[in-house]
Amino acid sequence: MEGEKETKEKLLKSAKAEFMEKGYAAASLRSICKNAGVTTGALYFFFKDKEDLFESLVKEPFQNILSMMEEHYNLEAEQIEENEDYAVAEDIETSDDFTSSVNAIKFLYAHYDEMNLLIVKSQGSKFSNCLDELVRITEKHYARLSEIICKKKNMPNVDERVIHWISHVQIEAFAYLLTHVDSEEKAEKILPHIMKYLTGGWYKLYDFI
Amino acid sequence: MEGEKETKEKLLKSAKAEFMEKGYAAASLRSICKNAGVTTGALYFFFKDKEDLFESLVKEPFQNILSMMEEHYNLEAEQIEENEDYAVAEDIETSDDFTSSVNAIKFLYAHYDEMNLLIVKSQGSKFSNCLDELVRITEKHYARLSEIICKKKNMPNVDERVIHWISHVQIEAFAYLLTHVDSEEKAEKILPHIMKYLTGGWYKLYDFI
Amino acid sequence: MEGEKETKEKLLKSAKAEFMEKGYAAASLRSICKNAGVTTGALYFFFKDKEDLFESLVKEPFQNILSMMEEHYNLEAEQIEENEDYAVAEDIETSDDFTSSVNAIKFLYAHYDEMNLLIVKSQGSKFSNCLDELVRITEKHYARLSEIICKKKNMPNVDERVIHWISHVQIEAFAYLLTHVDSEEKAEKILPHIMKYLTGGWYKLYDFI
Amino acid sequence: MEGEKETKEKLLKSAKAEFMEKGYAAASLRSICKNAGVTTGALYFFFKDKEDLFESLVKEPFQNILSMMEEHYNLEAEQIEENEDYAVAEDIETSDDFTSSVNAIKFLYAHYDEMNLLIVKSQGSKFSNCLDELVRITEKHYARLSEIICKKKNMPNVDERVIHWISHVQIEAFAYLLTHVDSEEKAEKILPHIMKYLTGGWYKLYDFI
DNA sequence: GATGAATGAGTGTTCATTCAT
DNA sequence: AATGAATGAACACTCATTCAT
Secondary structure (H helix, E strand, O other), rough: OOOHHHHHHHHHHHHHHHHHHHHHHHHHHHHHHHHHOOHHHHHHHHHHHHHHHHHHHHHHHHHHHHHHHHHHHHHHHHHHOOOOHHHHHHHHOOOOOOOHHHHHHHHHHHHHHHHHHHHHHHHHHHOOOOHHHHHHHHHHHHHHHHHHHHHHHOOOOOOOHHHHHHHHHHHHHHHHHHHHOHHHHHHHHHHHHHHHHHHHHHHHHHHOO | OOHHHHHHHHHHHHHHHHHHHHHHHOOHHHHHHHHOOOHHHHHHOOOOOOOHHHHHHHHHHHHHHHHHHHHHHHHHHHHHHOOOOHHHHHOOOOOOOHHHHHHHHHHHHHHHHHHHHHHHHOEEOOOOOOOHHHHHHHHHHHHHHHHHHHHHHHOOOOOOHHHHHHHHHHHHHHHHHHHHOOHHHHHHHHHHHHHHHHHHHHHHHHOOO | OOOOHHHHHHHHHHHHHHHHHHHHHHHHHHHHHHHOOHHHHHHHHOOOOHHHHEEEEHHHHHHHHHHHHHHHHHHHHHHHHHOOOOHHHHOOOOOOOOOOHHHHHHHHOOOOHHHHHHHHHHHHHHOOOOOHHHHHHHHHHHHHHHHHHHHOOOOOOOOHHHHHHHHHHHHHHHHHHHHHHOOOOOOHHHHHHHHHHHHHHHHHHHHOO | OHHHHHHHHHHHHHHHHHHHHHHHHHHHHHHHHHHHHOOOHHHHOOOOOOHHHHHHHHHHHHHHHHHHHHHHHHHHHHHHHHHHHHHHHHHOOOOOOHHHHHHHHEEEEOOOOHHHHHOOEOOHHHHHOOOHHHHHEEEEEHHHHHHHHHHHHHOOOOOHHHHHHHHHHHHHHHHHHHHHOHHHHHHHHHHHHHHHHHHHHHHHHHOOO
């Protein structure tokens, strides 16, 4: 009777380990089942296919990041609508108060494994380019901010490709932190410097200096 | 008689296309041979194995980047030794003269395909982590610069993990440019803004602002 | 529905035939599967690899021979310990009572095919040198006997390389019988002469004549 | 110009090494050519195919053994025809004068490599069963001797299968000596004991004891 | 819910051999 | 006399997936 209804859990656990070790494409369902102490048939009872299995591990965490980011950006957008000077005076995330960044980091490290799966182990799956989606959201937000700033400062609009590039760099920068600093503590120690560096870029770009 | 001595070229061309399309791991030697209009045996006459075939495409370009970067960093290091104030006054690559960056970009786009193979299609090959090597070199250089700057400014040394992170971000930033902007012209248009952004980070970090 | 659960049997049968015909190294798994009316994947469901397939055919019989021989030698050793004159008076297997030899032959012929696989068809597998193990056991036993005999007869010890050689010859002699006389009946008819010949060698060596 | 006409020699030397190391079947012509510093085409200029290459190494030595053995047996047969009592009185090779055996050993060790190729490395080639031919000659000779002895002693003829078996055992016994004792010196030290053992078998078989 | 069996296409790689030059 | 190029079949093995029970 042991195991019984936890087969699915065992499979997910084994799958996570396998995907972590070998990446999506090189992972073997055979191997996952074996390590779960279960036959292939069982896997296909719970999951449609390899893709579905991977998705079961990462979809929800990924949606959560998306939501979180959208929420964060919406909040910021509201603040700007209320006070158009906000963007100009403070720049984006320019203040030395990194609370929201810290919160983001907290969330990411709470789902450390899943984030790593998404960022570095998803090649071959439909999440291969999952960061692109984050970039897209970020980009949209920054485009709006940029427009406001430029209007205020009577500058020509910054090229949208530059905005896109910056968005990508920022996302990648966070991703790298997550995938190469293994504990939240350490990450939080580095974070302020990182934020300083990233916001410094904005300053320069809009000649705040 | 057609083809004759160009079999190797045909194979390399076909291989490049296949690797580009599917990435190293998912590429099929069978498919490469078929598209080259050649049998598998022929491939193994010219190349030791899959790895060797891939290497034949990317090794030399990669070595060239390495050389280029080392040369560039050595040059900069020399300038600093001659004039220690250089680093402080101008910061690294801070001037609005991006000549060396433009040259780098020119080189990268001259080997556009190979660079893309290296950066985004090499997973599974021994070039999987080729960017790490570039990061390592960059990091070493920046560590040296950072030390000089901090001494001059009576600041505590910047954490080496931060230096590492910045180096990575910079390399990735260039890599992204290359892999997502498909012509040199466009890249050169964006480049000044990118350089501005990246150097802005340094300014802020060392409180030049 | 035909076949159903006998796939493994069919594979083993087909494998035995193929190994018998071509030997381990030259045998083709493809061919084995085809003759079994089964796909290659099926084979790999039941067996880890080629080696494992071969092992499944011969391991047990081989272990049995080992056990049988060890038992036989231990028995003989006990008799000698009880009566040290045994070895001298009777020599090893010198009596005209070949019961144990006949039993051995009976066993060998009960596994005729497997023995042939082991002895003449195993080249390239890990059973390549399986006879060496039998020789080793035999040698150990004969070394002990030889020492006792020589002490009793005040002879210098027989060179261990000679003992080794004799052991090998004896094992080979039995092996040849098995691999070249196709029925137990015929073998049993020849056996007494063979035993006579082999024991005659011992007589002469220890100057019993 | 170097090499020039010695290509064939280089190929033969390289082939011998390869066959020695891997055996006939597992030997790779590719590898042989490479180690000879020559292309495959060259090999096929001198040799018809793999089989022919192997044959070039071992055919002559093998023919020589055959001749030697036949000569030896013919000589012995002549002696018997001249003096029918010879066989009975002395038995075959019974005297303690092993001159002819020593000569045989000398010859075998003079062609040590080739003999090893023939005996242990020929599986898969047409020399796979080359020892059988030696057994056949030996058998023919022994059959004749046996008949004479039995007539003289008024014994029933010894079963031809026994004769065959003994012949095989003797050939194998010599082969084993050659393939497991690496120097002629050592072999000559063991040889007297071996001869003693082998002739002892004959004594017993014909109840000379 | 889950098993155990089976599929069949696919993988990279090696082979002896051929042949125009 | 020898090269260098190429063939094409064969190899052992792995894969995600299916399905009757």
